[in-house]
Amino acid sequence: MNMSETVGCDKVNTRGRMRRYLQTLSWLLLVVAIGLGVHFTIQFITKGGSAHSGESPALPKILELENSSPEQARKARAGMRKYDAICRLCHHRDGHGGRFTPSLAGKSAIGVETMLNLYRDGQKVGPMTELMAPWAKELSDEEIRNLGIYIELLD
Numbered sequence: 015m016n017m018s019e020t021v022g023c024d025k026v027n028t029r030g031r032m033r034r035y036l037q038t039l040s041w042l043l044l045v046v047a048i049g050l051g052v053h054f055t056i057q058f059i060t061k062g063g064s065a066h067s068g069e070s071p072a073l074p075k076i077l078e079l080e081n082s083s084p085e086q087a088r089k090a091r092a093g094m095r096k097y098d099a100i101c102r103l104c105h106h107r108d109g110h111g112g113r114f115t116p117s118l119a120g121k122s123a124i125g126v127e128t129m130l131n132l133y134r135d136g137q138k139v140g141p142m143t144e145l146m147a148p149w150a151k152e153l154s155d156e157e158i159r160n161l162g163i164y165i166e167l168l169d
């Protein structure tokens with residue numbers, strides 16, 4: 015083995031290592047890019063991430079109700095639990111809606127009940143009825159009343 019062969023061999027090894035390194039780096043970049051893509055798409059759809067975190071803005075009103083009208087407060091809390099489990103994902107914590115979903119804030123209990131009954135009955139309401147109706151179909155009369163009571167407290 016002479017000197018030039020050894021040097022040539024080292025060069026090939028270095029190049030091979032470099033290529034593997036670059037390949038690994040490209041994969042990492044791809045994974046990060048996909049991760050960021052998914053993250054921002056979800057943020058775009060849910061408009062800024064307020065959908066998932068934080069307590070209800072109506073909580074102070076519910077606490078007030080607990081003194082003046084405990085039965086009503088109990089219903090509002092039941093509505094809040096249901097809202098947080100399902101509805102919040104699309105209509106957001108404060109009920110203000112997202113890019114593709116209407117705001118519920120400021121609606122009266124009876125207004126919300128009426129709309130939920132329409133969706134549950136399979137009526138076509140707006141252009142995105144198909145997105146909303148399946149959720150309403152899962153609700154009992156009592157759950158619809160509780161949701162109305164709770165949503166009325168959102169402003």
Ligand code: HEC
Pocket residue numbers: 096097100101102103104105114115116117118125126129130138139140141142143144145146149150161
């Ligand atoms: C997958 C997303 C999604 C979820 C989850 C969801 N909604 Fe909706 N909701 C929508 C969309 C979209 C509309 C508008 C539908 C249309 O065009 O008719 C809507 C409409 C409504 C309306 C009628 C608003 C108006 O125009 O007056 C009410 C009330 C409502 N939703 C309440 C709820 C409640 C209560 C829940 C939880 C049980 C819920 N939604 C869960 C997407 C959703």
